[in-house]
Amino acid sequence: MDRYTFDNLPIKEQIQYINNKLLEGDTLTNTCKDIGIGRTTIRNRFKQHGYEFNQAKKLYISIVEVVELEGSSKVVMQESSNKVVGADTNNINNLKDILYNFNEMNTKLNEVYSWYESQSSNKVVGADKLNIDDFKGNIVTRSYKVYENVQKEFVAFCEANKKYRVQDIVSQALKDFMDKYNN
Known part of the structure; x- marks a missing residue:
C-alpha cells in the first residue's frame, strides 16, 4: 500500500x-x-x-x-x-x-x-504570589552591603524569577518592607 x-x-x-x-x-x-x-x-x-x-x-x-x-x-x-x-x-x-x-x-x-509542601521552603515563589508594582520614574544607583549568604539566596531568587528585572525585585522588596514596618 x-x-x-x-x-x-x-x-x-x-x-x-x-x-x-x-x-x-x-x-x-x-x-x-x-x-x-x-x-x-x-x-x-x-x-x-x-x-x-x-x-x-x-x-x-x-x-x-x-x-x-x-x-x-x-x-x-x-x-x-x-x-x-x-x-x-x-x-x-x-x-x-x-x-x-x-x-x-x-x-x-x-x-x-x-x-x-508543608516542609518545603519559600525560596521558590509562584507567579501568583509575586506582585511587582509598575514602577515609574528615574532610576538611581545605590550600593548597599549585604551578607554573603543573603546575596547568594537573592541571586538564586532572581534566577528563578527571570521575568522580572533585578531593579524591580529590589524596589518591590524595599517598598514592601517599608509598608510593613513604617507605622
Missing part, C-alpha cells in the same frame, strides 16, 4: 492494516517503510485517536481511559474503550488489579506530597 492510499483510509482501517501486518509477522519498521511513512508519524497519529503500541502484544491497542472521580482520590476504568483493533484482549482483570494498586499508591503519594 502506498502512503497516499494509507493516509486516506479512516483511522480505524489504518490501525487495522498495521495490526494485520504485525499479526502476519511483519515488523512495524518494515511496514512503515513499505507504506512510506515514519514510525513517529504513525505513533503520533494513532495516539491522537487513543491507540498506543503494546510492546508485549506487538500491536496497537486502545488506551484504556482512566478517569479520576471528582472529589475523590479513586480511579475508575471506562471499559468501553478496551478494544484491540485486529486482535483479542482478555486482560480486564489484570487492569483492574493495576488500577487498585494505582489507587493505593496515589493515596500514599498524596500524603507524601502534602508532607513535602
